Amino acid sequence: MTNVLFLVVDSLRYDAVADDEFDTPTLDELAEDGISFTRCFAQGISTAPxxxxxxxxRYPLDYGGHWYLEKEQPTMAEQFQRNGYTTGAIHSNPNVSRLRNFDRGFDTFEENIFPYDPDGVVENAPDKLLTFANKAARILRRTPYLPAEKVNRNLAEWITSTDDPWFLWxxxxxVHGPYLPGGDFGYRNKFRAxxxxxxxxxxxxxxxTPAEHEELWTNYRKEVEYLDQEIGDFLDQLDERGELEDTTVVVVGDxxxxxxxxxxxxxxxxxxDELTRVPLLIRFPDSAPVDQPTTLDTxxxxLDILPTLLDLADADYSYEMTERLEGESLLxxxxxxxxxxDAIVTEKEVRGEDYLRIGFRTDRWKYLYDGKTDEQSLFDLAEDPGETDDVADQHPGTIERFRKRLNDRFEKxxxxxxxxxxxxxxxDEGVEERLRALGYK
Known part of the structure; x- marks a missing residue:
């Protein structure tokens, strides 16, 4: 059975990989050697969904929603685990923490979401003390997250100490804001960013201002290029250790x-589309029954990634997973x-509110619904790929069909x-402080 290295890059736009303005030799090589999906769309516009x-x-809003995985919800890690895989997760994103039940199915779940966590005392610390400690720790740290260099070091150590087969996410x-100028983690850059x-x-x-816009975009590009270099170094290390030969590598933006x-x-x-279209690159081992390299415009x-990886592993699904699975294998x-x-759904419940935002995308149309105002928009992607001209009034029949889809989605x-x-x-107050540092507050 092939190992699975599941690398998710927060906030990675599709054009950051496809555009020649970005220097991404590692991701380019993965695309040239494996399967490159040029029109992959996320089911959420933020991390949680x-x-x-x-x-x-499954879709983000089904079975209780996306802010917390309820106890009966099967996960990708659980399916790999039940099929003989050792499972691991190492990350620093507070939106997918054990507090929200995202540790389900992982033998190892290493999260670095607190700048300050004195060996589990966080759970019992007074809120004011915890808030102060995490603010102080965040000021002292040069990044609001664990940088890729340190993440990869932990990933490599885990792989070295784990028997095959394994699944690692x-x-x-x-690449998530605040955008630093690549790997330059000086305090001045941090506070300005x-x-x-x-x-x-x-x-x-x-x-x-135009100058600030340019600075944001330039630093975003530098972050992508820094991450590309770190992923390249990490894969080179695994290759030198003989760990990469029988490993499926997935890179995708959330x-x-x-x-x-x-x-x-x-x-x-x-x-x-700038929020939903993301790169999806999968490089399979030579032993896999897959014709690669291939570029697919479908x-x-x-959400199709889960059944694709389990299909490759010829995995046996739990009954609950079979009942709830919406995704389809891409093999x-x-x-x-x-x-x-024939349509791709993207949806979310807005943080701290009780309204939904939902989009439907076909080859030609993009339909958007904003639950805050109950407004709907329609864009003809063939004529208007930038989604700037709302043509809802000109296509009442199309709007009616999408509204029926929307009502069906509400019912589901x-x-x-x-x-x-x-x-x-x-x-926890520590998590709230982390979310504020990332711009969620």
Missing amino acids: SMTAMLTG TQYMD ERLWRKAAVNAPDEI HGDEFDEHGLYGHKNLPY MVRT PVIDGASPDY IEETSEDVEVPDVDD
């Missing part, structure tokens, strides 16, 4: 980031088949979540 979809193979945070990120993504996006294409920065907008979904698509779906969310009990998760 997107990773829920990827790690469960990480979520790199380097944090101020600019909060202005752009939180406080005043309409006040970003969602993109917006740079004022539709008035905002970061990933708090509706599901426009529209696919990130037949690689062989030339078409997916069974309600039906699947009817008897599901999901607790209210009051995040």
Whole structure:
């Protein structure tokens, strides 16, 4: 059985890999040697819904939603575990922490979400003390996340100490704002990056100057290039140790980031393509029954990754996974088949609110629904790939068909979540401080 290295890059847009402006030799080589999906779309525009979809193979809002994985929800790690794999996760993203039940199915779940965590005392520390300690620790640290260099060191140590076969997931945070100028982790760069990120993504996006916009984009590019180099060094190390030969390597963005294409920065907008279209690269071992290299322009979904990897492993699914699985294996698509779906769904529940944002994308159309205002928009992607001209009034029949899809989706969310009990998760003060540092507050 092949090992699986599942590398998720937070906030990685598709054009960051496809555009020659970005120097990404490692990702280019993976695309040239493996399978490159040029039209892959995420099921969420932020981490919680997107990773829920990827790690469960279902839509984010079904079965209690994406802020917490309820106790009956099967996961990708559990399926690998039940099929004889050792499973590991090493990351520093507070949106997919054990506090939200994302550790399900992992033999090792190493999260670095607290700048300050005195050996588990965090759970019992007074809120004021915890908040102060984490603010102080965040000021002293040069990054608001664990940098790729340190993540890869931990990944390599885990692989070296683990018997085959294994499944290992990480979520790199380097490309997520605040954007530092690549691997230059000086304090001056950190504080400037944090101020600019909060202005752009939180406080005043309409006040970003052309020079500040250019700085944000330039630093985003440098972050992508830094991460590409670190992934390359990591894969080279695994290759030298003989660990890479029988390993499937997956690189995918959980969602993109917006740079004022539709008035905002970061990933708090509706599901426009700059937020939903992400790179998906899979390099299979030579022993896998896959014809590679191949570039595929078929529209696919990130929730299809789970059944693809389990299909490759000839895995036996649990009954619960079979009942809830929405994704489809991409192995037949690689062989030339078409997916069974004709529209891609992206959805989320807005943090701290009770409204939904949902998008449907076909080859020609993008339909967007904003639950905050109950407004709907329609874009003809053939004529308007930038999604700037709302043509809803010109196509009432098309709007009516998408509205029916939307109502069907509402019914499915309600039906699947009817008897599901999901607790209210009051995040630890340390996690709240981490989220504020990343621009979620």
